[in-house]
Every structure is written in C-alpha cells, then in structure tokens.
Amino acid sequence: MKKFLFAAMFCAAATSAHAQNVLTIAAQSVPTAMDPHFHRANSNNALLRQVFDPMVDYDTSGRIVPRLAESWRIVDDRTWEFRLREGVRFHDGTPLHAEDVAFSFARLPLVPNSPGSFASAVRTVSGVTIVDERTLRISTSEPSPFLDGEMTSVMILSRRLHENATTADFNTGRAMIGTGAYRHVSYVNGDRLEVERNPNFWGAAAPWDRVQIRFVTSAGARVAALLSGDVDLIDGVPTQDVARLSADRRIEIFSTDANGTAYLFPDSTREQAPFITDHQGRPLDRNPLRDVRVRRALSMAINRQGIVDRLLAGQGRPAEQFAPPIVLGRAPDRAPIPNDVARARALLAEAGYPQGFRMTIHGPNGWFPGDAEVLQAIAQGFTRIGVVTTVEVLPTATVFSRATNRDFAMFMTTYASNIAAITLQQVVATRNTATRMGPFNRQHYSNPAMDRVLDEALRTMDRTRRDALTAEAMNIAMDDVAVIPVFYLKASWAGMRSRVRYDASPSWYTNALHATPAQ
Structure with missing residues (x-):
C-alpha cells in the first residue's frame, strides 16, 4: 500500500x-x-x-x-x-x-x-x-x-x-x-x-x-x-x-563535439613536488617532472586510443595538442602522440630514472563522464613504464581549490574555449597577476619562448598572421609538454x-x- x-x-x-x-x-x-x-x-x-x-x-x-x-x-x-x-x-x-x-x-x-x-x-x-x-x-x-x-x-x-x-x-x-x-x-x-x-x-x-x-x-x-x-x-x-x-x-540523444580538452597538468617548476617518492616511499632529491624527458615518457605511456575506444565507447577523440579540431587557431597537421612503452622507458632511463619512481595523481569525480575511470587507465599506463602510480579522486570543488594551492604533483581537469590562443593564455602562459596572464596556470609553468610568441599572437589583428603565431606557440608548449593532453571531449545529453x-x-x-x- x-x-x-x-x-x-x-x-x-x-x-x-x-x-x-x-x-x-x-x-x-x-x-x-x-x-x-x-x-x-x-x-x-x-x-x-x-x-x-x-x-x-x-x-x-x-x-x-x-x-x-x-x-x-x-x-x-x-x-x-x-x-x-x-x-x-x-x-x-x-x-x-x-x-x-x-x-x-x-x-x-x-x-x-x-x-x-x-x-x-x-x-x-x-x-x-x-x-x-x-x-x-x-x-x-x-x-x-x-x-x-x-x-x-x-x-x-x-x-x-x-x-x-x-x-x-x-x-x-x-x-x-x-x-x-x-x-x-x-x-x-x-x-x-x-x-x-x-x-x-x-x-x-x-x-x-x-x-x-x-x-x-x-x-x-x-x-x-x-x-x-x-x-x-x-x-x-x-x-x-x-x-x-x-x-x-x-529517449533521444543530443551530442556534439565539444571545444574542451581533458588534460593532465604536471608540476614541472618546483625543485620538490608532493606525492612523488622512490619505490620505498622516500622523497626524491629532485622533482622528476622538471625533466622534459620524463614528461614525454609519461605522455607516451598513455593509450589514448584505448581510452577513447574502451572507456569512452568512442565518445571522444585522442588529443595531439591542447585544442580540439573545432577550435580556431590550433596547430595544423600535428602528429598523434604515440603510445610507445619501450621509448617511454628509454626516456626515463636517459633522465636518470631507469627504475622509475612512485607518484599519486589526482582528479575530479563527476566532472565529465568516466573521469575517474580515465584517471585509473592513465595510472595503469604510467605504472607499465615503471612509474608506479596511484589515483585519488576528489569532489570537483576540492580538486580546483587544492590545485590552486599547488597541492598536487599532477592532476587531471579540462579546459574549454573556442579560441586556441585564449586556451594557451589562460592555462600555460606564465602566471602574472598584474597582467592577468595564466589565471588557470595552477602549476606555475613558464616558458619565455612560448610567452613571446603568444604575446604577439594576442595583439595581432591580422587573422592569418595571428593563426600562424598561435600555432607556433601551441607547438612550443606541446613540445615542452607544458600539459599532457589526453582526449577531446564529446558532450551528450539525453531527453524524453x-x-x-x-x-x-x-x-x-x-x-x-x-x-x-x-x-
């Protein structure tokens, strides 16, 4: 009753x-x-x-x-x-x-x-x-x-x-x-x-x-x-x-390719980073993420196509740069990032970490569909090359506040914009509160060479010249692995x-x- x-x-x-x-x-x-x-x-x-x-x-x-x-x-x-x-x-x-x-x-x-x-x-x-x-x-x-x-x-x-x-x-x-x-x-x-x-x-x-x-x-x-x-x-x-x-x-499904990228943000600037140790749990004498070879190795350890195919059921696209195809000013003809375990291990050895190290990566739970599962898959890829990785997922508000406080060695989030130059200006331009550059640069990444090109792009009125400069800045940031793009989002709604x-x-x-x- x-x-x-x-x-x-x-x-x-x-x-x-x-x-x-x-x-x-x-x-x-x-x-x-x-x-x-x-x-x-x-x-x-x-x-x-x-x-x-x-x-x-x-x-x-x-x-x-x-x-x-x-x-x-x-x-x-x-x-x-x-x-x-x-x-x-x-x-x-x-x-x-x-x-x-x-x-x-x-x-x-x-x-x-x-x-x-x-x-x-x-x-x-x-x-x-x-x-x-x-x-x-x-x-x-x-x-x-x-x-x-x-x-x-x-x-x-x-x-x-x-x-x-x-x-x-x-x-x-x-x-x-x-x-x-x-x-x-x-x-x-x-x-x-x-x-x-x-x-x-x-x-x-x-x-x-x-x-x-x-x-x-x-x-x-x-x-x-x-x-x-x-x-x-x-x-x-x-x-x-x-x-x-x-x-x-x-039910009807309403879907579109999104203007956002899911990415990892490594702490590549501090001498010591939290949540990174040797295999016995002891702090390392230096932050391995400062070495671009380590960052490249971690990027190569990610099976982007597998994540999209198996975890996302095709609802997305592997990322090769920090701006999806629908975004204005992205770098043209950039090659896909290979999933190459052997090369990743070799890069770690070249950087002085032949046995790898231990790390915890952080991310949100409920920010985008499958976010926690994606983070686990990334951790498995890292572990496969010798960087034994654990995952901690947190409420989204907690992730943002703690990331802003620089509490993490590496965290996953997303950024969305219709303009590639704005994405770079917001997330990887050298953080400067006076000029309001890099407000979402939570890991305080800095690359003066990229800044110079991006600054020119942001004040160039000619579209052709501006797009060329933005593409150059994007290539500099990606070659330096300022961030590690994982996949481009596809957004879906379901309605009665x-x-x-x-x-x-x-x-x-x-x-x-x-x-x-x-x-």
Whole structure:
C-alpha cells in the first residue's frame, strides 16, 4: 500500500509539472557559487546564463551573436564600440545602462577567494568611455583581436543593485537579479537551482514556465531518473550508455563535439613536488617532472586510443595538442602522440630514472563522464613504464581549490574555449597577476619562448598572421609538454523524446536556454 501511494503521488506530481510546462534537468556538475564573477567554470557559466546575460555570446555553431549588445564594431586597433539594446531591465525593473558594463568590468578582479578569476577577460581593457546610456567605447592597452570573444564570458550586473553584493549574497538569492530569460526562484547548495520565466525579458519569451536543475553527480542515478520519468533531460550521459539509450524509443540523444580538452597538468617548476617518492616511499632529491624527458615518457605511456575506444565507447577523440579540431587557431597537421612503452622507458632511463619512481595523481569525480575511470587507465599506463602510480579522486570543488594551492604533483581537469590562443593564455602562459596572464596556470609553468610568441599572437589583428603565431606557440608548449593532453571531449545529453529537444552546446553548457518543448 505504501509503495502504491508513493507511486500515485509521484505520477500526480509529474503530471502536474508537465501540465505547468516545467522542465526538470539532472546535471552532473555542482556549481561552486551563484556569483557570476566568482569562478570561470563551465558548470557555473552554464547555469548563470539563465539569469544573467553577457553583452555577446557564442551560439552552438561557434558564432558570436548579440545578447545585451545589439551591435559592436572595431573603431581602431585599440578601441571597440558596443551599442546596448534599448529598454533592457533587470528583473526588479532597474534599467540597464552603459555604466553597468563598466561596473561589471571593474568588479571582476575584486571577487575574493576566486578559484578561477574572470579578470583575464578584461586584462587589456584600459578604460571605458560612456558615450550615452546605451553606448560605450572600450579602450585597450594593446590591439585586442579577441575582445568580443572575451566579452562572451562576462555577465553584466547592475551598479545600483550589485555594488556591495558579495558572493554569499548571490548564494542566498538576495543578489540573484539579472536581465536573463529566467528569474531566480531558489538555490540549495549541492542540491538544486530553480528559475522561472522572466515575463519582461528583452528577447523572445522563454518556452518554460519553470525550470528545476538538480545536481546529480552519480551517472547511474541520472540515467535512472531519466528512465523513470523523474526528469526530462540529463547531461553527462555515461559513454557506455549512449548506445543503449539511443535504442530506447522513449529517449533521444543530443551530442556534439565539444571545444574542451581533458588534460593532465604536471608540476614541472618546483625543485620538490608532493606525492612523488622512490619505490620505498622516500622523497626524491629532485622533482622528476622538471625533466622534459620524463614528461614525454609519461605522455607516451598513455593509450589514448584505448581510452577513447574502451572507456569512452568512442565518445571522444585522442588529443595531439591542447585544442580540439573545432577550435580556431590550433596547430595544423600535428602528429598523434604515440603510445610507445619501450621509448617511454628509454626516456626515463636517459633522465636518470631507469627504475622509475612512485607518484599519486589526482582528479575530479563527476566532472565529465568516466573521469575517474580515465584517471585509473592513465595510472595503469604510467605504472607499465615503471612509474608506479596511484589515483585519488576528489569532489570537483576540492580538486580546483587544492590545485590552486599547488597541492598536487599532477592532476587531471579540462579546459574549454573556442579560441586556441585564449586556451594557451589562460592555462600555460606564465602566471602574472598584474597582467592577468595564466589565471588557470595552477602549476606555475613558464616558458619565455612560448610567452613571446603568444604575446604577439594576442595583439595581432591580422587573422592569418595571428593563426600562424598561435600555432607556433601551441607547438612550443606541446613540445615542452607544458600539459599532457589526453582526449577531446564529446558532450551528450539525453531527453524524453515526448518532452524536450536540446540544442547541444560545444561548450557543454547545460541550461534551459538550449531546451525547447518537443513538438
């Protein structure tokens, strides 16, 4: 009787939700905060785009399209002009003005305890001139060909509403007032976010009355929730379940090649690194990861094709550089990285480690499908060449904070961007807080030769010359094994065929902006 009553109550709730045009999503990644300027992470960026808007954004084909700005132009090499839409208001009725853009730029570097700052998005901005309430001119300290692309990451807040707002104010909902298609209803940390349609949205009316996004880190639990009808859409579809779910007539799979790379970041700069010992557990007299031959050996120890074929069931592609094929400016015709155990062992011996050593590598559990299993496969490859490796997986927020504190010898994560030069600038450019270079360079890698080429690429307005410079910088970084790229991600969502369609995002964004009711 209890089971019958529960089933009846659930069916009634589900029927009511559908009648009210409610979309329910199970998402694998838990956001680290609701402050749109706190953490430049996909999970945060995706969710907060429902409530807040940038001036421009990427669509799912990789084009930059208008959002709060209806138009923009390059005035000269160091000046961009943006024209805001007329009549845009924040959810409480406060009008949007050009001064709000200037305020948002100024706030980016001031958000405390950020594990990944947005400040680098405005690193070249030297001034903002308010021409009128809807027009602003952005001056830059050097030519900035990617400024419009950088603007896609900056959510615009209101000076009047958010001048004194803290990250805690966003988490409690007090400051969750944006210009977006949906208004904030509630947020429970680690559990769910609820939003509702903004009736005064500046664009086309959002198709859903209400949206509930539940954070479900367990892949099996997400699939079970979908199959039971408890949710309409899930992300992070387990790679081994894609074929099975595709064969289910109730389910539709929405997939795309992503703009992200799963990679390992070795500590190649410190004289001593944590989690590295000899085979008896004693600290080594030097950090073996400082030697490029060791880094190359570890890269060659990874069976990338095997990981993609067996662990990811073909849902990905082996990586040969730090930018997927869909990303602009990547190095052309770079050879695949061989899986060569004999050569890897020889390189270790040349570097003075013929017997190898011991190491622990770290990574997230629930950041992308199969992440923990991929890390185990990498460890097995390392062990095969004599680097006996253990794995420790942690919650994503813990991985990011500890990696920022330089707690690891090597960790695995991902980075996503539509522009190869931005990926290099964010992750492997020499870290410099003053110039806001390398904000995600958590291992403090530094290569002056690469920096010089990348710096020129970042200020070259000519596309052909810029792409050539970016490719050169990419080749320098990859030859030096600044990071160890493993595979390019493929993002998949699964939805109830009768309920929802999803415009799969290469940025692997999960939110209601990409979802429409099934016709």
